[in-house]
Amino acid sequence: MRFQRLSVILILIFLFSSFAPCFAAEDSLYVWSNQAESISNQTVSTSTTLTDATPNFTLESGSAILIEQTTGQILYAHNEHEALRPASVTKLMSILLIMEALDSNTITLDTLIPCSEKAAGMGGSQIWLDTRETLSVHDMLKAICVVSANDCTVAMAEYLAGSEEAFVQQMNEKAQKLGMKDTTFKNCHGIDEDGHVTSSYDLALLSRELLNNHPSITNYTTIWMDSLRDGKSELVNTNKLIRNYQGATGLKTGSTSLAQYNLAASATRNGLSLIAIIMKAPSTKVRFQEAEQLLNYGFNNYESKSLGKAQDVLAEIPVEKGINSSVKAVLKEDKNLLLQKGKTGEITQSVFLPERLTAPVQKDDKLGEVIYLLDGTEIARSDLIASETIEKNTWQNICNHVFSSWCSLLRI
Secondary structure, X not given: OHHHHHHHHHHHHHHHHHHHHHHOOOHHHOOOOOOEEEOOOOOEEOOOOOHHHOOOOOOOOOEEEEEEOOOOOEEEEEOOOOOEOOHHHHHXXXXXXXXXXXXXXXXXXXXXXEOOHHHHOOOOOOOOOOOOOEEEHHHHHHHHHHHOOHHHHHXXXXXXXXXXXXXXXXXXXXXXXXXOOOOEOOOOOOOOOOOOEEOHHHHHHHHHHHHHHOHHXXXXXXXXXXXXXXXXXXXXXXXXXXXXXXXXXXXXXXXXXXXXXEEEEEEEEOOEEEEEXXXXXXXXXXXXXXXXXXHHHHHHHEEEEXXXXXXXXXXXXXXXXXXXXXXXXXXXXXXXXXXXXXXXXXEEEEEEOOOOEEOOEOOOOEEEEEEEEEOOEEEEEEEEEEOOOEOEOOHHHHHHHHXXXXXXXXXX
16 A cells, blocks of 8 residues: 555656646747848849740740749740640649549559550550550559550549549549639540630649649659550650750640640759740640740749748747647748849848747647748748647646656657
């Protein structure tokens, strides 16, 4: 009995001694401020308007647009909302849905995909799938991205949605979510069909979604030459920029007699990522030339500056009645600024946060904002969120916290 009492006393002493630091104010870590603070002592090239660098060229293509990939900022646009036939650039939406299926573990890159009679009989760009064979998702993606295989696209659509028609419905639903208001899909491959249209603006939205949220797709879109079926089927990329343009990351070509020549081209240099969309070019030569013109214009006139990365700590806020005495305020997302070369100015930041919080605080709760200014004028802002959950200091939470900390120490 005496041993049991002694054990209880020792446990209580350990609990309170272990938890005592949780109630101590850590003023030395508290760096909150609502004053503007300089990000860098350097001045940087910048501009908040993009009309100062008007291109000195005209395009033959029916529609075109150039955007910065991270921010989505438009650098050039020509008939960007005109509804046109996309041809095989359609497959960017099919690829996006495949990547989302991979992310959700609906499929893996090793999943074997069968080929239906419909898929095998697609015609056009293809790798001549046979109904007796299966290919992995990895090989299907390779064939779709590199040689625009219609048969593989339909096979993937049927596997993921049960039928091409059901998959096309998913494509249109996704287009609406992305704000692609000029778009209606009638099929998953891009062969001409009445009413199957999109715009260069919408294709830029789609390309940006694919590259920003599924960057691993460039493992396929940057392949110049490869093979399938143990080397029996050779693949050469239809996008010639992959071989010829420095920093090219993709993305997709498309052409039919009615659509003419289309291209979604992407490239990254020195931290700046651009997307150029060309639609209804009169020849394949023109589509590549004009895509290069747009990309060159972007790289020659603009640069990207990182203002901060997701989870960067900007402040630490005291938390009252919490298991921990403070919580870190971190950037919710990467924040970049598109800057026009040749313009200078000082970038500063103002952090707006409460002086203190009361538990509980949930991880990812919005705590405040950081506003970035150029010579005193706002140019960007980002949410600041809680880096972790801070539970209220109830007896049960205290015990759980101490037990967890103790176990962590024992593991060390």
